[in-house]
Amino acid sequence: MRILLVEDTAGLGEAVRDQITDDGHAVDWVQSLRFAENSLQTTPYDLILLDLMLPDGHGLDLLKRLRARRNSTPVIILTARDQVSDRINGLNAGADDYLVKPFDLSELSARVEAVGRRYRGNPNPLIHLGTLEIDLHNHRIRRNDQPVELTAREWALFEGFIQRPGMLLSRQQLEDRLYAFGAEIESNTIEVYVSRLRKKLGRDAIVTVRGMGYRLETHEI
Amino acid sequence: MRILLVEDTAGLGEAVRDQITDDGHAVDWVQSLRFAENSLQTTPYDLILLDLMLPDGHGLDLLKRLRARRNSTPVIILTARDQVSDRINGLNAGADDYLVKPFDLSELSARVEAVGRRYRGNPNPLIHLGTLEIDLHNHRIRRNDQPVELTAREWALFEGFIQRPGMLLSRQQLEDRLYAFGAEIESNTIEVYVSRLRKKLGRDAIVTVRGMGYRLETHEI
DNA sequence: CGGAACCTGACAGCCAGCTGAAGCGGATCA
DNA sequence: TGATCCGCTTCAGCTGGCTGTCAGGTTCCG
Incomplete structure (x- = not known):
C-alpha cells in the first residue's frame, strides 16, 4: 500500500514511518496540512494516517475537505488520550479508525493491515x-x-x-x-x-x- | 473455531478471551460495535460472543443487521442479570444462546462447545x-x-x-x-x-x- | 535532416516461493 | 513411566521467473 503519514512530531513520525516501511508499505511523511494537501493532489494513497494537532491547522479540516470532494481514501486518526471529543468528531467526519497516543507499534501495524483487508474485502467493483x-x-x-x-x-x-x-x-x-x-x-x-x-x-x-x-x-x- | 468477542469491559474481556483460547479456539476481541462490524467484514467467524451495552450502541442492533443480511453465524449474548427483556429480545432477534453475567468460565466453555456441535450437526451444504x-x-x-x-x-x-x-x-x-x-x-x-x-x-x-x-x-x- | 525522446528485445543477477528433511513437543499406548 | 507416533514448525538448498539495465532501433519535431 501507499500511505500518507501526516504527523508533525519528529520522533513519532520517524518511528511510524519505519514501522510501516518494515511492514512492506510505501510511506510519504509530511508535517503539515499544507504539504499533506500537496501530496494528496499528486499521489493516490491507499491510506492516510492523520494527526489532529498540526502547526497550520486541525487535521479534521483536512478530513472534511477530503470527504467533501468524494475522496474515500481510508483515514486512521492519531490522537492524544485526552481528546475524546476529537475522536468522536473524527469518526463522524468519516475516519475509519483511530489510535490513541502513545500507541504500540504492533497495534499500529494491526490497524493498518485491517484497513487494507477491509478495503480489499469489500464487494468488488x-x-x-x-x-x-x-x-x-x-x-x-x-x-x-x-x-x-x-x-x-x-x-x-x-x-x-x-x-x-x-x-x-x-x-x-x-x-x-x-x-x-x-x-x-x-x-x-x-x-x-x-x-x-x-x-x-x-x-x-x-x-x-x-x-x-x-x-x-x-x-x- | 474462530470466534469474535464483542465486550467493552477490560477484565471480563480478557478472562473470556483467555478461557476460549485455552479451549483451542482463535479469538478476536473488539470493544465496540464499530470495530465489530469491521472485523465481520473482513473475517468469517464461526461464533460471535456479544455484549449488549456497548459504548457506541446496543449489541442487538448488530445482531439485527447481521441477520438482515442473511449472515447466520451463531451468536451468544452476554447480558447482565436484570436485563431480562434484553434476553428475550435477543433470542427473538436471532441469538442462539445467552449467558447471564457474572458467569462461570466453564459454563462459557460448555455453551461455546454446544453451539459448535449444533453448528456442525446442521444439514450439510x-x-x-x-x-x-x-x-x-x-x-x-x-x-x-x-x-x-x-x-x-x-x-x-x-x-x-x-x-x-x-x-x-x-x-x-x-x-x-x-x-x-x-x-x-x-x-x-x-x-x-x-x-x-x-x-x-x-x-x-x-x-x-x-x-x-x-x-x-x-x-x- | 539532425537531435531528442521514446520504444523494446535481450540478458544477467537475484529473490520469492517451493519443498524435502529434521527437530520438537504433545498425545497415546503398553 | 518410557517408548512411539504424529503433526507442527523451522530451516536450507534450489529454481523459475521477475527486474533493472542497456543498446540499438524508431518516432517525433523543429
Missing part, C-alpha cells in the same frame, strides 16, 4: 475499460474475457493509472508509486514497464504525452 | 469445486470420490480459502486465520501448508499471486 475488465481488489484483469497475468511491478504501475484514469502522470509520479519515496532510480525503467503493459493490455491502453509523461486512455483500448 | 467435494461442517473432503485426510492446520487454511473462493488472500490474512490475532509467526509456514494442500488436493487448486498472496481457483482443479 469491477472496472470496465474498453475490452478490459479490472478487478482492483483481487488483482485480476481480463481482456476480451481472457485472463491477463501481470507481475507485481506491472500491477503496481497499472494501478497507478487506474486510480487516475485520463490524467497525465509524470515519470516522477509513477516512479514514486513504484519505488518508495526517495528511492532513486536510474535508467528507463518506467518506459520498459509501460512497454510491457502495452504488450499485455493492448497497444493503445497507455498514451505517451511526449516530454510530459503518460496517460491512461479511458475511451477505447 | 456440500461444496463442489472441480473434482473436489467439500463438507464444510464435518471437515470432510473427497477428491474424485476418494476421501482426503487433512490435518487440523491444513484444514484451517483450506477453510479460509473455501470461505472466500476466488479472492486474493494475503499471507497476513491467512496467518491471522491460523494463529489468533496478534500472534506473530516467523518462517514460511503458510508456504509449507500451501505446498501440502496442493499435494493433497491437486496442483492447481491454489494459485500463487507473486508478491501478493494466494487465491483459490474456482474454475477447474
Whole structure:
C-alpha cells in the first residue's frame, strides 16, 4: 500500500514511518496540512494516517475537505488520550479508525493491515475499460474475457493509472508509486514497464504525452 | 473455531478471551460495535460472543443487521442479570444462546462447545469445486470420490480459502486465520501448508499471486 | 535532416516461493 | 513411566521467473 503519514512530531513520525516501511508499505511523511494537501493532489494513497494537532491547522479540516470532494481514501486518526471529543468528531467526519497516543507499534501495524483487508474485502467493483475488465481488489484483469497475468511491478504501475484514469502522470509520479519515496532510480525503467503493459493490455491502453509523461486512455483500448 | 468477542469491559474481556483460547479456539476481541462490524467484514467467524451495552450502541442492533443480511453465524449474548427483556429480545432477534453475567468460565466453555456441535450437526451444504467435494461442517473432503485426510492446520487454511473462493488472500490474512490475532509467526509456514494442500488436493487448486498472496481457483482443479 | 525522446528485445543477477528433511513437543499406548 | 507416533514448525538448498539495465532501433519535431 501507499500511505500518507501526516504527523508533525519528529520522533513519532520517524518511528511510524519505519514501522510501516518494515511492514512492506510505501510511506510519504509530511508535517503539515499544507504539504499533506500537496501530496494528496499528486499521489493516490491507499491510506492516510492523520494527526489532529498540526502547526497550520486541525487535521479534521483536512478530513472534511477530503470527504467533501468524494475522496474515500481510508483515514486512521492519531490522537492524544485526552481528546475524546476529537475522536468522536473524527469518526463522524468519516475516519475509519483511530489510535490513541502513545500507541504500540504492533497495534499500529494491526490497524493498518485491517484497513487494507477491509478495503480489499469489500464487494468488488469491477472496472470496465474498453475490452478490459479490472478487478482492483483481487488483482485480476481480463481482456476480451481472457485472463491477463501481470507481475507485481506491472500491477503496481497499472494501478497507478487506474486510480487516475485520463490524467497525465509524470515519470516522477509513477516512479514514486513504484519505488518508495526517495528511492532513486536510474535508467528507463518506467518506459520498459509501460512497454510491457502495452504488450499485455493492448497497444493503445497507455498514451505517451511526449516530454510530459503518460496517460491512461479511458475511451477505447 | 474462530470466534469474535464483542465486550467493552477490560477484565471480563480478557478472562473470556483467555478461557476460549485455552479451549483451542482463535479469538478476536473488539470493544465496540464499530470495530465489530469491521472485523465481520473482513473475517468469517464461526461464533460471535456479544455484549449488549456497548459504548457506541446496543449489541442487538448488530445482531439485527447481521441477520438482515442473511449472515447466520451463531451468536451468544452476554447480558447482565436484570436485563431480562434484553434476553428475550435477543433470542427473538436471532441469538442462539445467552449467558447471564457474572458467569462461570466453564459454563462459557460448555455453551461455546454446544453451539459448535449444533453448528456442525446442521444439514450439510456440500461444496463442489472441480473434482473436489467439500463438507464444510464435518471437515470432510473427497477428491474424485476418494476421501482426503487433512490435518487440523491444513484444514484451517483450506477453510479460509473455501470461505472466500476466488479472492486474493494475503499471507497476513491467512496467518491471522491460523494463529489468533496478534500472534506473530516467523518462517514460511503458510508456504509449507500451501505446498501440502496442493499435494493433497491437486496442483492447481491454489494459485500463487507473486508478491501478493494466494487465491483459490474456482474454475477447474 | 539532425537531435531528442521514446520504444523494446535481450540478458544477467537475484529473490520469492517451493519443498524435502529434521527437530520438537504433545498425545497415546503398553 | 518410557517408548512411539504424529503433526507442527523451522530451516536450507534450489529454481523459475521477475527486474533493472542497456543498446540499438524508431518516432517525433523543429
